[in-house]
Amino acid sequence: MASTTYDMIVIGAGPGGYVAAIRGAQLGLKVAIVEREHMGGICLNWGCIPTKAMLRSSEVFHLMHRAKEFGLSAEGIGYDLDAVVKRSRGVAKQLSGGVAHLMKKNKVTVVMGAATLPAKGKVSVKTDKGTEELTAKHIILATGARARELPGLEADGDLVWTYKHALVPPRMPKKLLVIGSGAIGIEFASFYNTLGSETTVVEVMDRILPVEDAEISAFAKKAFTKQKMKIMEKAMVKQLDRGKGKVTAHIEVGGKVEKHEFDTVISAVGIVGNVEGLGLEALGVKIDRTHVVTDEYCRTGVEGLYAIGDIAGAPWLAHKASHEGVMVAELIAGGHPHPVKPESIAGCTYCHPQVASVGLTEAKAKDAGYSVKVGRFPFIGNGKAIALGEAEGMVKTVFDAKTGELLGAHMIGAEVTELIQGYVVGRQLETTEEDLMNTVFPHPTLSEMMHESVLDAYDRVIHI
Numbered sequence: 129m130a131s132t133t134y135d136m137i138v139i140g141a142g143p144g145g146y147v148a149a150i151r152g153a154q155l156g157l158k159v160a161i162v163e164r165e166h167m168g169g170i171c172l173n174w175g176c177i178p179t180k181a182m183l184r185s186s187e188v189f190h191l192m193h194r195a196k197e198f199g200l201s202a203e204g205i206g207y208d209l210d211a212v213v214k215r216s217r218g219v220a221k222q223l224s225g226g227v228a229h230l231m232k233k234n235k236v237t238v239v240m241g242a243a244t245l246p247a248k249g250k251v252s253v254k255t256d257k258g259t260e261e262l263t264a265k266h267i268i269l270a271t272g273a274r275a276r277e278l279p280g281l282e283a284d285g286d287l288v289w290t291y292k293h294a295l296v297p298p299r300m301p302k303k304l305l306v307i308g309s310g311a312i313g314i315e316f317a318s319f320y321n322t323l324g325s326e327t328t329v330v331e332v333m334d335r336i337l338p339v340e341d342a343e344i345s346a347f348a349k350k351a352f353t354k355q356k357m358k359i360m361e362k363a364m365v366k367q368l369d370r371g372k373g374k375v376t377a378h379i380e381v382g383g384k385v386e387k388h389e390f391d392t393v394i395s396a397v398g399i400v401g402n403v404e405g406l407g408l409e410a411l412g413v414k415i416d417r418t419h420v421v422t423d424e425y426c427r428t429g430v431e432g433l434y435a436i437g438d439i440a441g442a443p444w445l446a447h448k449a450s451h452e453g454v455m456v457a458e459l460i461a462g463g464h465p466h467p468v469k470p471e472s473i474a475g476c477t478y479c480h481p482q483v484a485s486v487g488l489t490e491a492k493a494k495d496a497g498y499s500v501k502v503g504r505f506p507f508i509g510n511g512k513a514i515a516l517g518e519a520e521g522m523v524k525t526v527f528d529a530k531t532g533e534l535l536g537a538h539m540i541g542a543e544v545t546e547l548i549q550g551y552v553v554g555r556q557l558e559t560t561e562e563d564l565m566n567t568v569f570p571h572p573t574l575s576e577m578m579h580e581s582v583l584d585a586y587d588r589v590i591h592i
């Protein structure tokens with residue numbers, strides 16, 4: 129019979145948990161991972177990956193409509209929503225299966241079932257066959273998060289959806305309300321709007337994509353409005369009256385409540401950590417607004433217990449979860465890893481046009497007391513963007529005027545989610561304006577705009 133004592137047990141097989149398990153195994157630890165539902169977590173099954181598969185369909189659909197611009201012809205352009213969803217589910221399944229394969233390859237024991245922590249160093253797993261008791265000196269909590277539900281705006285799967293329903297929609301919405309304009313809300317708004325839903329986005333803050341630089345939010349608003357999306361800012365959905373096949377939304381805007389009718393609502397008002405039912409309170413784990421409180425090394429304060437990824441708080445991103453997983457596994461194996469720097473984690477939104485950023489916005493840099501130098505470069509000034517037929521967008525860079533440190537970079541436009549990594553590497557290497565200006569960027573590429581934006585910050589821009 130297999131031993132139930134491990135060096136490290138990971139609870140949750142999302143991008144935080146499974147990556148931690150692999151790194152632990154690489155370092156010679158005996159590792160088990162417990163998962164109650166699906167290998168790959170939200171990211172692979174209901175988050176990052178299936179949304180990108182859906183968005184790819186809407187992107188191709190959009191391009192097909194532009195065929196003429198490229199000297200091509202395409203007639204009878206349409207879509208089959210079931211087929212779009214089937215492709216997305218297939219991509220998710222393929223990757224989830226890939227994670228199972230990686231566990232096997234790395235000799236990580238997988239225990240399928242729901243875990244609880246009955247005592248320090250102990251994990252109890254309810255499996256199909258009964259309860260398995262496991263022990264380990266080190267336990268990593270990576271149980272992730274789920275959609276936040278606001279009272280009165282709860283999802284019902286029919287008229288009101290969470291991201292899960294929106295990924296396997298029962299129908300194509302005709303009139304869609306998206307509540308919340310963070311990355312998840314905007315990605316779904318972009319997908320459904322492109323496929324023809326009459327889409328309204330309601331955002332309580334004074335601008336959409338509120339964590340982004342204000343100029344990027346404004347640019348995005350203009351681009352979405354051009355695509356006939358309706359954007360309501362400083363607006364709050366107070367109530368949803370659900371009728372037969374329709375929802376009447378009471379939306380407070382400018383001090384007045386307006387009533388608008390929709391046939392579908394997607395609620396994207398944030399997420400809450402999966403902290404319940406694990407036994408965390410009894411162990412003395414501190415929880416702050418549904419997230420486990422940790423130090424910079426993801427330690428919970430309870431000896432041998434760590435929390436990574438979404439359960440440990442913002443930013444709620446897969447790459448943050450994975451990086452924390454690697455860091456904690458290395459710590460457990462006796463290494464001396466660097467803590468993850470939240471300010472160097474890029475955020476990407478895969479709407480059309482895409483949005484990506486890293487570091488401080490211009491406003492935040494100023495609030496932090498920096499005197500800044502700001503550069504901007506528009507896509508219209510870039511040869512590759514024009515050749516691609518993607519001349520809408522901009523790249524903005526923010527530098528510390530005193531030291532030349534790259535404080536932040538903010539982009540909107542085609543493929544910026546791929547480009548941003550250039551600046552992320554720059555920040556990791558503590559780059560300055562000098563290094564970036566001396567870097568030779570290949571031509572013709574969209575990346576040249578990154579160079580030009582830096583040059584612009586120092587009044588040396590060439591192509592505008």
Ligand SMILES: Cc1cc2nc3c(=O)[nH]c(=O)nc-3n(C[C@H](O)[C@H](O)[C@H](O)COP(=O)(O)OP(=O)(O)OC[C@H]3O[C@@H](n4cnc5c(N)ncnc54)[C@H](O)[C@@H]3O)c2cc1C
Pocket residue numbers: 139140141142143144145162163164165166167168169170171172174175176177179241242243244270271272273291312402406436437438439444445446447448449476
């Ligand atoms: C629609 C959507 C789109 C997204 N797009 C992106 C994107 O483009 N880029 C990006 O970086 N991030 C994106 N995210 C966020 C990303 O999915 C999360 O940040 C990431 O999945 C967090 O990883 P995690 O390992 O912390 O948790 P999760 O991926 O949530 O995994 C946690 C796992 O733990 C399991 N679990 C929970 N409790 C227990 C228990 N008691 N016992 C056993 N198992 C348990 C769950 O079943 C789950 O599989 C998106 C999220 C959503 C919802």
